[in-house]
Amino acid sequence: MVDSVFRTRSFGTPAEGVNDQYADGRAAKVWEIFIGDKKQRTQNYRDFLVGLLRQKGCRRILDVACGTGVDSVMLLEEGFEVVSVDASDKMLKHALKSRWDRRKEHAFDNWVIEEANWLTLPSDISHLIGEGFDAVICLGNSFAHMPDSFDDQREQRQALANFERCVKPGGLLLIDHRNYDYIITTGSTPPKCIYYNSNHMTDIKTSVLYVAGKPKIITMDYMIALDEENNKENSEYISEFRLSYYPHRLTIFSDMLTEIFSHKAKHTIYADFKSLNQVKNPGFYIHVLEKHR
Numbered sequence: 001m002v003d004s005v006f007r008t009r010s011f012g013t014p015a016e017g018v019n020d021q022y023a024d025g026r027a028a029k030v031w032e033i034f035i036g037d038k039k040q041r042t043q044n045y046r047d048f049l050v051g052l053l054r055q056k057g058c059r060r061i062l063d064v065a066c067g068t069g070v071d072s073v074m075l076l077e078e079g080f081e082v083v084s085v086d087a088s089d090k091m092l093k094h095a096l097k098s099r100w101d102r103r104k105e106h107a108f109d110n111w112v113i114e115e116a117n118w119l120t121l122p123s124d125i126s127h128l129i130g131e132g133f134d135a136v137i138c139l140g141n142s143f144a145h146m147p148d149s150f151d152d153q154r155e156q157r158q159a160l161a162n163f164e165r166c167v168k169p170g171g172l173l174l175i176d177h178r179n180y181d182y183i184i185t186t187g188s189t190p191p192k193c194i195y196y197n198s199n200h201m202t203d204i205k206t207s208v209l210y211v212a213g214k215p216k217i218i219t220m221d222y223m224i225a226l227d228e229e230n231n232k233e234n235s236e237y238i239s240e241f242r243l244s245y246y247p248h249r250l251t252i253f254s255d256m257l258t259e260i261f262s263h264k265a266k267h268t269i270y271a272d273f274k275s276l277n278q279v280k281n282p283g284f285y286i287h288v289l290e291k292h293r
């Protein structure tokens with residue numbers, strides 16, 4: 001495979017136009033199998049997110065990477081008012097279907113779902129921003145999908161600034177990323193995953209692409225056993241889809257957030273939903289920014 005072309009996405013996903021790594025529909029189809037029981041997500045995820053939003057008095061939430069709608073549905077069920085956006089119509093199709101299936105429930109009837117890109121977010125949803133949302137969430141390692149096309153992280157900064165514009169003064173941004181420092185050092189993801197609880201056996205194969213000595217792109221091949229028996233010998237163990245990510249280093253990403261939200265914002269970093277010093281090799285870092293009033 002040494003002389004093969006380096007692919008950053010699944011076959012069938014176009015490289016031009018809107019950068020939608022989910023455009024072939026494969027990941028969208030199996031994403032919910034991968035994350036497991038949607039209702040439960042994982043209890044600590046639910047407790048953390050819902051607990052924090054309630055504690056801060058948040059009611060109106062913008063989910064900027066809703067994907068198939070897993071976080072949004074959880075929040076609707078917990079009584080929040082939710083606006084959900086995503087750039088991928090293949091992913092949104094699943095969210096729209098959930099909305100349709102449950103349209104007789106008041107919360108779902110009021111659920112707003114729009115197609116939007118982080119780079120044009122304020123204009124894409126200008127009619128929905130008003131005074132700003134109580135909280136903006138970007139979870140599930142979504143932000144790392146944004147590449148660094150100009151080698152200076154300008155688009156990532158732009159996207160974060162657009163998120164900041166959607167947060168009302170005193171409101172929150174919750175944004176996460178995998179522990180890329182660990183992935184770069186070891187070549188694999190930390191063994192424990194707080195987000196997913198699939199009954200299907202899952203595995204992630206990680207590759208790191210270095211450009212000029214710096215890790216530039218991380219690709220993950222998501223392997224899923226589609227039969228619940230999880231029988232590897234039956235060769236049901238398939239490399240289902242490939243996604244690529246920008247490897248955010250914790251300190252650099254934190255500095256970027258501080259730069260955009262200013263030093264006056266309160267910035268707390270959690271490791272797998274616990275305080276930083278409680279977890280040795282967390283799978284995920286979750287940043288919570290409280291915008292200055």
Ligand SMILES: C[S@@+](CC[C@H](N)C(=O)[O-])C[C@H]1O[C@@H](n2cnc3c(N)ncnc32)[C@H](O)[C@@H]1O
Nearest residue numbers: 065066067086087088091117118139140142145
């Ligand atoms: C890994 S999925 C996460 C979905 C969901 N939050 C979860 O945790 O399961 C990442 C989502 O980010 C979306 N995304 C990536 N880049 C985007 C962009 N520039 N604008 C809007 N959405 C984007 C993708 O389309 C995808 O649905």
